[in-house]
Amino acid sequence: MFAAITRASTSRPRAAAGQAFLALYSTVTGLARTNWRTSGKTPQSLITTEEDSADTDSSSTPSDSPHAVSHRRAPSKPPTPHQYKAHKLAMKERFPEGWSPPRRLSRAAMEGLRWLHAQDPETCTTPMLAQKFRISPEAVRRILKSKWEPSKEERERLLQKERVRRDEWIAKKREEENQTQTQLLMEREQGRKGLRTLA
Structure with missing residues (x-):
């Protein structure tokens, strides 16, 4: 058997590995050749035969051959319009540290x-x-x-106004949080009911 493998490898080096594999596994009991289909199909662009190599040696362009690999690239981005560039340059010139809108104290x-x-x-x-x-x-x-x-009365009035605004804002945020919590609980309960009906 070893002599057959070495003879096959000297005549055709490409087919030698395949013949050695077949010879080994077809003779060993219990290790018959099976097709587990674990690998995908080999792309045609990777399969080269003697005819293909002869074709590529002749003067043919890669785009003419049926096995030419097309390199797909993402399309280029459209150029930035002139107005946007001008606006960006003007903003950098006027605000070197970046745009910071007015802030109330x-x-x-x-x-x-x-x-x-x-x-x-x-x-x-x-x-x-x-x-x-x-x-x-x-x-x-x-x-x-x-x-x-501000006078003392004016100061008290302004402080009271500020407190009321802050309390209203806090109450509004609490209400929004409560609504989202109840909505999430209702969705969770509906999901459990759906699972119970399926079971």
Whole structure:
């Protein structure tokens, strides 16, 4: 048997491995050849025969051959319109640190800003306060410049108004959370009922 395998391997090297496999497993008892179908079909582009190799040696382009592999690429993105580019450049020019919309400060924050500046004006400069409070330097300048102070009654009224708004916001959020919780519980209960009817 070994002599047959070596003779086959010298005559055709490609077929030798297949013949050796068949010779070994067809002679051993209990190890008959079975097709388990564990591998997929080999793509035609990977199968090369002598005829195909002769065809490729001749002067033929890859697109002419039936086994040419097409390399599919994702389509290129359309170019960015001129207006968008111009807008992006203008925004970068006007706002080098990025766009930061105006932000309102509470009365307590404004008082804290004034107090910090009064304590140490050299350290708490306008740009530093603008950066820390995340507002524009112009807003800091206006807050520091303003001398208006609410009266005691006005201050109490503003604080009360702020508390009411905060409490309303908290109540609204709690209501939304309760609604989502009840909705989730109802969906879970309906799912359990559906499973019970199937069982």
